[in-house]
Amino acid sequence: MPIPESSLSVAIQSTADFLADKFGEDVVVTVDSPQKAQEQAKDSTEHVLNLFVYRIAPSGFHADLGDEQPFFVRANILLTAFPAGSGSPPTDSDLRVLGQAIRVLQSFSVIPVTLPGPVPGNAPAGDFRNNPTTDYQLQAVFQAPTMEELNHIWTTQGGELAYRISAAYELALIPIEPLSHAAPAPQVVAGEFVAAPGTVGRPFQMFHQGGRLFSHLDIAAGTATTELSLTGVPQSRVSVVIEWHRAGGAVERQPGQVFEIQTPDVDATEARVDLALTAAVDGDTATVITTLIAPDDSALAGAPPANPIHLNVGP
The missing domain is CATH 2.60.40 (Immunoglobulin-like)
Known part of the structure; x- marks a missing residue:
């Protein structure tokens, strides 16, 4: 049984799809570990732009949400370009690809896609979109992590993966849909207005x-x-x-x-x-x-x- 998509996976994959639409056929956008992205690019004629999620953090807001309400998070990602290993790509291919990605996100800081979108036809019964969901758009905020933080990310990838220049972004805010939603509050059908002498028209x-x-x-x-x-x-x-x-x-x-x-x-x-x-x-x-x-x-x-x-x- 396939693992159903989540609002988190939809948010990250939708960001990758949005970036992919801004490139030609010679660039593939992936959501994977840097090690696997490098392996994919090594024997390919296509460059790879990879989105690597390295941190999930709470939104810092919505402190009073209950167990049956969406919980909002921020996702930190690294955008890394891996030049094609086959053919004769320019020596600065990684800077060209990464620069275009930064250019796109600078032009569309709020990604113009309303998420999570309709339920796919092949979605399993447990897909979160079969329940009431929050419609949202993502804001991509450029980040400046310290070199120590970047070094830690790269040295924990394993293998012989060398450090590559990357751009860090925060995607916010992403709702994490609950397993069961609270029943919506009933609509107001009547109201009562009480007036007392002297409460209005004070001299x-x-x-x-x-x-x-x-x-x-x-x-x-x-x-x-x-x-x-x-x-x-x-x-x-x-x-x-x-x-x-x-x-x-x-x-x-x-x-x-x-x-x-x-x-x-x-x-x-x-x-x-x-x-x-x-x-x-x-x-x-x-x-x-x-x-x-x-x-x-x-x-x-x-x-x-x-x-x-x-x-x-x-x-």
Whole structure:
């Protein structure tokens, strides 16, 4: 019984097929060990470009995936050219082949093939494409492994294989399909929207003086009114309460002043209202507290206050 293809093997072989399409008939692209690729080229009139997978690493993302979801990996490959051993190939055949491969991958850093593609007609029942799969494309990222790492790769190949100039790439991201997939989440067929008074249309306020807006304002003792820019949902009503912290330590609240908001634009003339002040003396400070109220001027439960703004009285 043949071993079924996996999403990993499909990704690597599809990359090889993509590169093969960019070469003529005198170049064969293989997915094999460098030793076997060299043996193939030795007695052939065709050059061999080999893709050797030397490392598989996790993606570094998707940390919360479950056992029944695809797991994503990165594959590191070496592209190595082996010149034909027969005929009279140019002495720089390996550089010509490798240079063309680099040129192709530079021009198509995202390989224009949607994987894994349809299930082949001769695929066994256990082929992963018989189940729901992830459609993906591969990005080829040029790498620069150290000479120590390259030397380790070549010296572990066995035989009398000599070091050959190669190009290293990372193919990402490749999904590893699970043995069984989680059941897809059901589609949303209904929703519920809950609204509470005061959760939308929160008022906004700033002091307006000399064509500028302030969240803190210094005023002189005895000032009877100050201008406020008050915005929010038009036609909503607000109560503006001034909480005084008197210089002697007492805390007093002026009765609420009711206004109807005219505009959401804080710079508009319609936003400006005159706020009455009671007995402002040196050393006093005050906080302006503005809340939405009902159309009949009664309190509105749960209504959030506007942004607080502050007054300082004195030189």
